[in-house]
Amino acid sequence: MSRETVIFFMFGPGGVGKTTVSASLGLALSDEGRDVLVVTVDPAKRLKDILGIKDMGFTPVRVNDYFERETGRRLGGRMDAMMIDSRDAFLNLLNRYIRDEEVINQVVKNRIFKFLSESLIGAQEYLSAEKMYDMFLSNEYDIIIVDTAPSKNAFEFIDGARKMAGFLDKRVIRFFIDVKEDDFIKGVFFKRTGDFLYKILGIIFGDEFIVDMRGFLTSLSSMYNDLLMRAYELDALYHSNRIRYFIIGSPQKLSLGELTHLSRGLKERGINKTTVILNKAPFFYGRKELIMKANKIMTNCKNSDIKANLEFILAVEEDMLESIEKDMEQMGDLISQERVVLPDLYTDICNFEQLLNLGKRCRGGIRL
Amino acid sequence: MSLMDIIGKRRIFFVTGKGGTGKSTYTVAIGRLASEHYKTLVLDFDNKRSTLREILRASSLSAEPQRVGENLYFSHIEPDEALRYYLKDFIRSDFLINISLNLKPLKSFYNALPSAKEMLVCYFLLHLVKDFDFEKIFIDMPASGHAELFFKIPIAAKGIFNKGPVIAIVNEMNKHLYSRDRSCVIQIALPDEVVISETMEFYERFKAIEYIDVQAIVVNKRYRIANTGGICEGLEKEEELIRLYNYYARKSQEEGDLVSDLRKRTGVSIFEVPFFPVRAPVDNIVSFLKDL
Numbered sequence: 001m002s003r004e005t006v007i008f009f010m011f012g013p014g015g016v017g018k019t020t021v022s023a024s025l026g027l028a029l030s031d032e033g034r035d036v037l038v039v040t041v042d043p044a045k046r047l048k049d050i051l052g053i054k055d056m057g058f059t060p061v062r063v064n065d066y067f068e069r070e071t072g073r074r075l076g077g078r079m080d081a082m083m084i085d086s087r088d089a090f091l092n093l094l095n096r097y098i099r100d101e102e103v104i105n106q107v108v109k110n111r112i113f114k115f116l117s118e119s120l121i122g123a124q125e126y127l128s129a130e131k132m133y134d135m136f137l138s139n140e141y142d143i144i145i146v147d148t149a150p151s152k153n154a155f156e157f158i159d160g161a162r163k164m165a166g167f168l169d170k171r172v173i174r175f176f177i178d179v180k181e182d183d184f185i186k187g188v189f190f191k192r193t194g195d196f197l198y199k200i201l202g203i204i205f206g207d208e209f210i211v212d213m214r215g216f217l218t219s220l221s222s223m224y225n226d227l228l229m230r231a232y233e234l235d236a237l238y239h240s241n242r243i244r245y246f247i248i249g250s251p252q253k254l255s256l257g258e259l260t261h262l263s264r265g266l267k268e269r270g271i272n273k274t275t276v277i278l279n280k281a282p283f284f285y286g287r288k289e290l291i292m293k294a295n296k297i298m299t300n301c302k303n304s305d306i307k308a309n310l311e312f313i314l315a316v317e318e319d320m321l322e323s324i325e326k327d328m329e330q331m332g333d334l335i336s337q338e339r340v341v342l343p344d345l346y347t348d349i350c351n352f353e354q355l356l357n358l359g360k361r362c363r364g365g366i367r368l
Numbered sequence: 369m370s371l372m373d374i375i376g377k378r379r380i381f382f383v384t385g386k387g388g389t390g391k392s393t394y395t396v397a398i399g400r401l402a403s404e405h406y407k408t409l410v411l412d413f414d415n416k417r418s419t420l421r422e423i424l425r426a427s428s429l430s431a432e433p434q435r436v437g438e439n440l441y442f443s444h445i446e447p448d449e450a451l452r453y454y455l456k457d458f459i460r461s462d463f464l465i466n467i468s469l470n471l472k473p474l475k476s477f478y479n480a481l482p483s484a485k486e487m488l489v490c491y492f493l494l495h496l497v498k499d500f501d502f503e504k505i506f507i508d509m510p511a512s513g514h515a516e517l518f519f520k521i522p523i524a525a526k527g528i529f530n531k532g533p534v535i536a537i538v539n540e541m542n543k544h545l546y547s548r549d550r551s552c553v554i555q556i557a558l559p560d561e562v563v564i565s566e567t568m569e570f571y572e573r574f575k576a577i578e579y580i581d582v583q584a585i586v587v588n589k590r591y592r593i594a595n596t597g598g599i600c601e602g603l604e605k606e607e608e609l610i611r612l613y614n615y616y617a618r619k620s621q622e623e624g625d626l627v628s629d630l631r632k633r634t635g636v637s638i639f640e641v642p643f644f645p646v647r648a649p650v651d652n653i654v655s656f657l658k659d660l
Contacts, residue, residue, distance in 0.1 A: 014387035014511065015563060046562075149513075163479050200468045203458045204451075204484070206532025258388060261417070283612050294609055301600040309593045310600075312643075313616045316591070319645040 005136050005242065006368075008145045011154045011266075012248035013258040017279045019046040020349060021248055021342075021362060022147040026079055027067070027352070028359030033076035034142040037135060038063075041084050041128040041149055041157070050355070051081055058088040060135075070352050077142070082135075089127035092134070097223035110216045125149070126160030133234050136242075155265050158238055165231040238269075245271055247337075249327070250279040251320035260330040267334050275366060276328070276337045280344040282321045291318065340365030369637050371660050374583050375402045375504060378552045380497065380545065382519075384509040384570075385556035386563050390588045392419035394556050395508040397653040403440040404658075406503035409433055409496065413445040413489045420444065420508055423650060431492065433500065443496060450488040451478060453495070486518055487525070490545065491537055497544050512555075512570040519580050522546065542579060552583040557630075559587050559623035559640075564630055571634055582636055587627050589643045593620035 008025070012018040019040060026038040037060060040047040048056045053066055060080035067075055094104050135144055148154040201210050220227075237243060245266055249259045259276070266274060284291045291314075298310040331337065342361055349355055375381075375398070383395045392412065399410035411433075412420045418429055421444060424436045431449050433441040448469070455465050468474060478484050497505065509515040517524075522538040529535050545551060553574050557567040567585060574580045593616050603609060631638050639660050644652050 015558070015560065016388075166475075166479065200455070200471070200474055203533065204454065204478075204488075206529055206534050208532050209529060209534065212528070283608075290608070293606070297600070297602040297606070297609070300602055303596065303598070303600045305594045305596040306598070306600045306603075309596065309616070310603075310613070312592060313613065315645060316616075316643055317612075319647070323646045 003139055003142055005139065005141055006143050007132070007136060007237075007243045008143060008246055009157075009243060010145065010147050010246045010248055011262050012250075013262075016248050016250035018248045019147050020050055020355070020358070021277055021279055022145045023047060023050050023081070024349075024355045024357075024359030025362050025366075026081075026143075026145050026359070027063075027075070027356045028363040029143055030064075030075045030077040030079035031356060031359075032363070035078040035140065037080045037082065037141045037144045038147065039082055039084060039132055039135065039144060040147040041125070045083065047081060047083065047147065050349075053081065056081060056083050058082065058085055058092075058131075067352050080141075084128040084131050086127040089131040093127070093130055093227075094223075097226050098220075103219055103222075107216065107219050110212065110219070125156035126164050129157055129160050129234060130230065133230065133237065136237070154262075155269070158269055161231050161234040161238065165228060165235060239271070245274045246277055247274050247331075248277045248279055249324070251282050251324040259327045260334065263331045263334040263337075271335075273336050274338075275340065276331065277340045277342065277362060277365075278324065278328070279342050281341045282317055282324060283344065284317055284321050285324070285341065285343070291321075338365070338367065371398065371401065371584065371637075371639060371657050372405075374552075374554075374637060375406075377583065378550060379503065380505045380507065380551035382507050382509050382515065382551065382553045383556060384512055384515040384553060386558075386566050387511040389556045389558050389563060390586075391511075391556050392423055392508050393650060393653065394554070394586055394588070395506045396420060396423045397650050397657060398554065399504070399506040400437065400440060400650065400654045401657050402504040402506070403437060407439050407441075407501065408504045408506065409441045409443060409500070409502040410506045410508070411443040411445065411493075411496065412508035413447070413450075414510075415447055418444045433496070433502075441502065445489050445492050447485040447489060450485070450492040454488050454491050483517065483521060483524065487521055487534065487537060490518070490521060490541055494537075494540050494544055512566065515553075516570065516573055516577075519546065519574065519577050522579075523577070546579045548579060548581040552581045555582060555585045557585055557587050559590050559626055561622075561626060564626045568630065568633060571636075582634075584637045584639060585630065585634065586639045586641060587630070588641050590623055590627075590640050591616055591620040592642050593617045595621070 008022075010018050010022050022038055022040070026036045030036040038047065048054065051063060051066065052070075053061055053063070055061070060082040063079040063081050064075050067079070091104075091108070094107060098104055098107075132144065132146055135141065146157075148157050205213075247259060247262050247266075263274065266272075278285075284294075294310070294314055298307060298314060301307040301310060328339075340362055342358065349358060381398070383391050383398070385391050395410050395412070399408050402408045410420060410424075412418055418426075420426075420442060421429055424442055426434065426436050426442050428434070429444045429446070431443055431445050431453070433443045436442045452465060452469060455468055459465050459468065493507070496502070509518065522542055525534050525538045555567055555571060555574075557563050564587075571582055571585070574582050595617070599610060599613065603613070627638065627640060639657070641653065641656060644656075
């Protein structure tokens, strides 16, 4: 059976409830009978806590079992959850293309591998996207919800494919693997056409690093074409109708303008449509008459402590309201949007039933 | 200890925290406070976007410090500019530098190689630290996780290289930028359970890096609701408003508990700042900080 798997990309600043919304929307969609995978790449590992699943990792965990145990009823479809770790994702990638275990060992032992997969910035997002693409191709799910890391790194998720494609471009790689060993080690840099580049890279990173990089890239050389293809495919996927972009925002104590910033980022990447989920919408959102009433009560209040409290609360609420409305308006000028408003329930979500309810509210505002 | 005492103790301050907590606002606010006594530089290095510039209303962006107030200077480091600056130290000719910067493979490599940009940003930072006479420098860092990778550049580099230019840079970094007698971290947090627990986690993780030290945590946007009990006339019929009122009263209480827990568990100076409307000028925060 062939499905039209669709990926939901969830973007948003930290602390707006991105993971909660992702998990709850996943539950609601699965309850409708769809097979759903919720993937988190957020290093904060909140998904585990929200779903109450201790050992979640690189293989999808069946959430249905946990759901049934707690609520005593079944979801209509499958609901899986997983966390992507970039090192595992890299190994996964190597195993797919390289059959020779000796070569894999060589790669894993290379210092560059550690450098790329563990400690550093940017590679992680691409590798996570790679794994997500695997899941997309597996045909096992109707919907894959990707809970990305907070805003800045989220764009790395999209840009990663293009960057990787640029890096794997023959013109780049050639410099590393075509040069004769002798020339390279002797440091006879200016003899060849590409030697100038070597010189520059040597200046920036050191000759030693360039030698290492060369060893690393040479051991991977058998998989370049495949990798490059994948990177291009992934980049094409990002601009296809198989991906839906969501921006999650919440006015709770957050800085102004994040939604605008995210919309601008998407637009710059050629993405013109998004679904905005306003999570924990301000109390007075769309209820102007209630604000007036509250202001009147505050003005007439005779108890000075309560009056001060009310004044403070109204100032905070009106401020949140104003900033989110302004942000939504600026955002609307940038990108076309479908809007879902989830009111603040003023309670923390701590079980599957509550999670599913939130998910249903959210699902109600989304056209599939 | 007052915030001013802490400012007096070090020269360089890394301001970080979870996204959306107010890092940039507090980089400017604390920087402005410092500038009342010291020649102060505030800087950021987001790619093509400077929140500091928006807050400071600076007319232009430049890597070389520009004056934005009495004793207050602002610098914005663009990663591409950092690369140019770095190459200048090795290649004398501007012509060759321009050729290098336009080499597509170099660009791809620079963009694709993780942490290359971060390292060169640090190289420029070293220039600001060493070649100018700023008494205090406040750096608007990326969010905690990314900031940690910045702090760990020397460790990562020493895991990969034995010698060469990268090692030379990280040695300089350890000497002038990352060292407990010269610099420290100021964490910015919100009084929210998730944010506080993340702040706590990063507090531990930063402290685990031998040359990094956390001196203060600012808990921003505190709700201040006096515990009154009872409600006032006109409110008793408004169920929803009562719910809202009670929510704030409860939150205010919970926030207090979270902060005192944080205080107990970290032992560093914690500064609580009440909620200021988003449009309120930074000056309001500065004058509040002065009295802390």
